[in-house]
Every structure is written in structure tokens, then in C-alpha cells.
Amino acid sequence: xxxxxxxxxxxxxxxxxxxxxxxxxxxxxxxxxxxxxxxxxxxxxxxxxxxxxxxxxxxxxxxxxxxxxxxxxxxxxxxxxxxxxxxxxxxxxxxxxxxxxxxxxxxxxxxxxxxxxxxxxxxxxxxxxxxxxxxxxxxxxxxxxxxxxxxxxxxxxxxxxxxxxxxxxxxxxxxxxxxxxxxxxxxxxxxxxxxxxxxxxxxxxxxxxxxxxxxxxxxxxxxxxxxxxxxxxxxxxxxxxxxxxxxxxxxxxxxxxxxxxxxxxxxxxxxxxx
Amino acid sequence: xxxxxxxxxxxxxxxxxxxxxxxxxxxxxxxxxxxxxxxxxxxxxxxxxxxxxxxxxxxxxxxxxxxxxxxxxxxxxxxxxxxxxxxxxxxxxxxxxxxxxxxxxxxxxxxxxxxxxxxxxxxxxxxxxxxxxxxxxxxxxxxxxxxxxxxxxxxxxxxxxxxxxxxxxxxxxxxxxxxxxxxxxxxxxxxxxxxxxxxxxxxxxxxxxxxxxxxxxxxxxxxxxxxxxxxxxxxxxxxxxxxxxxxxxxxxxxxxxxxxxxxxxxxxxxxxxx
Numbered sequence: 008x009x010x011x012x013x014x015x016x017x018x019x020x021x022x023x024x025x026x027x028x029x030x031x032x033x034x035x036x037x038x039x040x041x042x043x044x045x046x047x048x049x050x051x052x053x054x055x056x057x058x059x060x061x062x063x064x065x066x067x068x069x070x071x072x073x074x075x076x077x078x079x080x081x082x083x084x085x086x087x088x089x090x091x092x093x094x095x096x097x098x099x100x101x102x103x104x105x106x107x108x109x110x111x112x113x114x115x116x117x118x119x120x121x122x123x124x125x126x127x128x129x130x131x132x133x134x135x136x137x138x139x140x141x142x143x144x145x146x147x148x149x150x151x152x153x154x155x156x157x158x159x160x161x162x163x164x165x166x167x168x169x170x171x172x173x174x175x176x177x178x179x180x181x182x183x184x185x186x187x188x189x190x191x192x193x194x195x196x197x198x199x200x201x202x203x204x205x206x207x208x209x210x211x212x213x214x215x216x217x218x219x220x221x222x223x224x225x226x227x228x229x230x231x232x233x234x235x236x237x238x239x240x241x242x243x244x245x246x247x248x249x250x251x252x253x254x255x256x257x258x259x260x261x262x263x264x265x266x267x268x269x270x271x272x273x274x275x276x277x278x279x280x281x
Numbered sequence: 282x283x284x285x286x287x288x289x290x291x292x293x294x295x296x297x298x299x300x301x302x303x304x305x306x307x308x309x310x311x312x313x314x315x316x317x318x319x320x321x322x323x324x325x326x327x328x329x330x331x332x333x334x335x336x337x338x339x340x341x342x343x344x345x346x347x348x349x350x351x352x353x354x355x356x357x358x359x360x361x362x363x364x365x366x367x368x369x370x371x372x373x374x375x376x377x378x379x380x381x382x383x384x385x386x387x388x389x390x391x392x393x394x395x396x397x398x399x400x401x402x403x404x405x406x407x408x409x410x411x412x413x414x415x416x417x418x419x420x421x422x423x424x425x426x427x428x429x430x431x432x433x434x435x436x437x438x439x440x441x442x443x444x445x446x447x448x449x450x451x452x453x454x455x456x457x458x459x460x461x462x463x464x465x466x467x468x469x470x471x472x473x474x475x476x477x478x479x480x481x482x483x484x485x486x487x488x489x490x491x492x493x494x495x496x497x498x499x500x501x502x503x504x505x506x507x508x509x510x511x512x513x514x515x516x517x518x519x520x521x522x523x524x525x526x527x528x529x530x531x532x533x534x535x536x537x538x539x540x541x542x543x544x545x546x547x548x549x550x551x552x553x554x555x
Contacts, residue, residue: 210494220484
């Protein structure tokens, strides 16, 4: 399998791709989410893509919902990944040797409690966590550490001298597995991603959500978006969880007359959140 | 009145502040939205703030919802502003003289149809639209145009040689007027911003929205957010429109037992969308 990811080798996207497709998955690195979607759509040797869609602290990555909706691609699965940051160095270097720490600004921020306890370390902001690890490896940088995920240490032969230095524990990112393949449900499918418009009529969204609840479907996420062509009207992206695919299909049939442009992006197996 | 805005003098935030508080409003420019909120909270000579909250094309500015929720500030009003971009130059310069166009990358993108018809103009990305206009004025830059809103041309004495060069017409930004003042409703109040959690129980959001609709309240916006302390649970920010404040108060009383942490951020008069 060859899987398109956003970012560089050793990134959290690659960890997510390995978590879903297995450790020997090949990755195709993309410079942006738009490039990721394009490669999954058009490049024959790319079998699927793994794309971050929301984070338990920062919230939804709104532009990725639009990319997905406009791509015509399908959702085939999801992966939840806990974001764990580690301090990594060239083998043999110790905490006392370190003068500079390189990483993405967001990762530096996530490790601020640790970094404040080591004020002699100068912080250097970079483009990417995994790229910082690669840089330390390639340039044989002594006295320099990178903050990145475990896979970056494995790939670039670095030693983790301070593991799990992130302050907030419940920092999870949810990734969607996307492909050109249709929405034929996988075995044991128990989750679906759909989008729809509701009419302007008062209470129309309440009626849709009531039908969903009555059908025994649990709404795990509801995200509203403006419709560019119509000012201040919204469409909704909803994630639904169910025990039985029949229940979902019945629920879907009941909300179809209450919505406009209802589209199923994918029916898949709920990812393990721990 | 002294009103805190995000950005520089001549910006769309200042146009929005003038639209709400009148043409002679003084502005306090803030480098970030976080600084804006801080100044409204703490600086005694700042009477209120004007903060962008969503755009009809780009969607919600999610971090600003969190800033607002955590600030303890109140919403006292809203302004809708159509984003119109103009090409402006030192007086006397013509379209044929222009070799460089300076503006924020987003503004350049919004005017791409116009710019592609003038391929001899080199595009220069800057920090801000209004700051580009100021730069042309201060440095007396010939052969250089800025793309910015009309107010920037007025303030910096530039001439608009190509008005309304933005491609998409229905590009509106919604701004909230925020202050330390409480939520005592203004006369003719017909809109409210609230947030709440719902329980994990299936259908709980549907029950809340049904009560809102039954009370004759129109839900104009519903935005879900993750709750950082609890993985993958969400709270909701809702904007509600009503004809009569009594209806809103009755509806609010009915949804209170169905929600947790219900809080009214403000009761105000709906802004004119055109």
C-alpha cells in the first residue's frame, strides 16, 4: 500500500497511516492538504490518503472539510492518535549538552512546562517536528535536540532523552482515511460521515436531529459551514454512530425528505479512541 | 468612544467600528485578537471592541469563539460588512505606471481575476491591506499600488484607480461588538448569542433544538467545539433570532434543564446584512 500523507517522513501523519495500514506502509509525502487530496484523486500508485480532520484541543480543521467535500473522495476509516512529544538527540548526547531545541512552534508550545525548567535551552522554531529530527541527524548536530514523535527518532536514529514532555495529556488528533473507492460499507461498519443542507424553515435542523435520535443513531459530531453561494446559510457535516447498519439506512431514509443535497461521504468502522 | 480593533488604521475592522459607532470613532489598534480582548477587558479608556467572528466564504474564526467565551466579556451588537477591495495609488499615477501591487496574500487572492488581466504587475505579499496603503503613502512610492478597503485610501490620501476588483461579490464578514458591560438587552433586541453543553444522552441536542423552535426562536448559527478537558465531547455556540424578547426568555427557561453550563453571551439588535 502507498498512502499519501501531509508533511514529512516521521510525522504524526505517518504514525497514523502505520496505525491503520500496518508498519510497512509506504508513504507519499505532500506539502499541503490540497496536494494530498489531489494525489489521492489523480495518482494511480497512491492507494489512499490519511488526513487530519480535528484535534481534541484545537478543534476542527475547517478547510479540510471543504477539501473533502469538493474532492469527490470517500471516507473509508478513521484513526485517533494521541500526540506525544519527545526530546531527541544524536546518540551519546545528554540533557546537559543541549543548547538548542528545534521544533514546530505548536510543539514547542505544547512542551512549555518542560522547556521552562531548562532555561539554558534556546528555542528555534522550524517548519515541522519530523523535519527538525531529520536536520539533527543529517547535519550531525551536537548540543541540539529536536522535539518530535517517536517515529522520527526511529527513522533518523536519534535517542529519546526525555520522553512524553508534552504538558496536556488528552491531546488527540483524528485522521480520516480517504480514497477513490466508493462507500460500500466495510464489515462491522458502525459510523458514517454525511453532509446536508436544511431548509430555512424554523426548526428544520431540530426535525432532522430528532429523526436521527429516533432511529437509534448517535450524533458524535455536528459542524456547521457557510454556503459560499448563499450568504449566511449553512450546511452541516455530521458524524453518526450506530450499532447496526440497517438502523443507519432507515434513519437516512427518514431524514432524506427533510434535507437538501444529503450526501454520504463514507460508512466505516469507528476508530479506537485509546 | 474609543474602540479596540484588530489590525491597523484603515483596516476593515475600523470600517466596521465606524459603521456601528459612527464616523468619528477613535480606534485603538491591536496586533492580535488576544490583545484586542485583553484591552477591552483591562484598559479603562477603551469603551468596547469590534472583533471579526465569521466570514461568508472562509467560515467561522474558531479561535475567536474561545477567546470570547474565556474572556467574560459580553456581546452588545454585531456588524456585517461586505469586503470590497480597491486598487489605490499616489495621486496622478495611472494603471499603466504600476509595476508592483502590495497587499495581504488573501486580498491578492480575492482579486486574482483582475490581477491576471494585468500580468506586468508584480505581486508583493505584505502583512496587512491597510499597512500596504500606508507604506505607499509614507514612502511616496510611485509605480506601486496597494489593494485595500476604501477607508485606507481616504486616510492615506491615495487615489482609487480600479474600484471593486474583488472577484467574489458575496464576501461578507460578521463582526461582534464586545464590551465589559453586562447583557442588559438593548431596545428592540432581537438576537442573542449563547453557549451550552448537552448531555451525552442520545438525542439531547435534538431535544434542545426542538424546544428552541417550539418557542418561535430561529437558530441562525450553530457551531460545535471540542471541550479540551473531556476528549471528544462538544459544547455549542448558538445564535438565535426572535421577534419578541419574551419569547426568547421563555425559550431559554425551557432549554435550561436540558443543557449544562448554559450562558448568555449577549442580547442585542441584529445587524443589517446589506
